Amino acid sequence: MHTYFFEIKTDCSHCGNPLLVNAFAREIRCDKCNQDNIIGAKLWKVIVVDSINEASNYQDGQKRTTKMFTGGLEFSMSYGKRNARCSKCRTMIPDNVFESFEGGEYKCAECGNAISIRKPDDFVKQILPSAKFIAGEDTGQIKTGIQGIQKPEEHKPVIFTCPACAANLKVDGTKRIIDCTYCDASIYLPDDLWFELHPAKTVETWYVINN
Ligand SMILES: [Zn+2]
Ligand SMILES: [Zn+2]
Ligand SMILES: [Zn+2]
Structure with missing residues (x-):
């Protein structure tokens, strides 16, 4: 089992504002213009599969930062090999969590921060059949209806x-x-x-x- 990390941003194809790709999802909604940006399977293959193929030879902790022009979009991304961590306190998620976890929210053992962990949906499976889990995504960017993921909290009116x-x-x-x-x-x-x-x-x- 190997874990790879991704940090990706691009610009909204509708309004040009920065678009954070904080989830492995086909549709990312721009929070400035409220329109969906489609990142299709072909594009994801370039972003994720090619990167993993390259990073599979990396030492633990090694990473690469790059810009990628593909599918009419420019992606700024970092990726590499590293164990999944809590975004708040950086405590590692222990490997054994991924042996038995059924998906949903994992609470960081150190600080209690809720971390999303899900099993690949059909879209992810089609792109990366070897994926076992996706962790640390922004749940608001994942469309609702995926099992085990809670709906994003509604804003206080x-x-x-x-x-x-x-x-x-x-x-x-x-x-x-x-x-x-x-x-x-x-x-x-x-x-x-x-x-x-x-x-x-x-x-x-x-x-x-x-x-
Ligand atoms: Zn936009
Ligand atoms: Zn934590
Ligand atoms: Zn009125």
């Missing part, structure tokens, strides 16, 4: 005043355009509120536990 009728509306950040429940106006939420509901995230390290 904030109050926003309808510019048309001055009614107080609850906004939870799931939609950029909302309908006022009092006057029926369609309201496009202003940037400052939208970005407050969707704070800038950072590139997360995620792991492929490979057979």
Whole structure:
């Protein structure tokens, strides 16, 4: 069993803002323009399979940082061979966790941080049949409906005043355009509120536990 890590970002193909690829998923939703970016199986093969083939000869802890132009997108990525760790306290996830884990949330033994661990879905299997687990992904980037992964926590609603009728509306950040429940106006939420509901995230390290 070998574990490989990935840190990947690119730019949203719709709006050009930075897009963090914090999950091994076909669709990554841009939190600035709310549109999906598709990273198809062919592209993932270049990103993950070619990198793993190269990194399989690496020493433990060895890594490479590179830029990759493929499929019309530019990816900035680091990858290498390293055991999966907690993103908060950097404690290693013990190997035996991967022998019996059924997927879902693993709590870091040191700090209690919730770390996502899942078995490959059909999309991942098709690209990398030797993958045993994917760990450390941003669960909000993985589409819901995958077994063992919890739905991303809903935002706490904030109050926003309808510019048309001055009614107080609850906004939870799931939609950029909302309908006022009092006057029926369609309201496009202003940037400052939208970005407050969707704070800038950072590139997360995620792991492929490979057979
Ligand atoms: Zn975008
Ligand atoms: Zn921890
Ligand atoms: Zn209104």
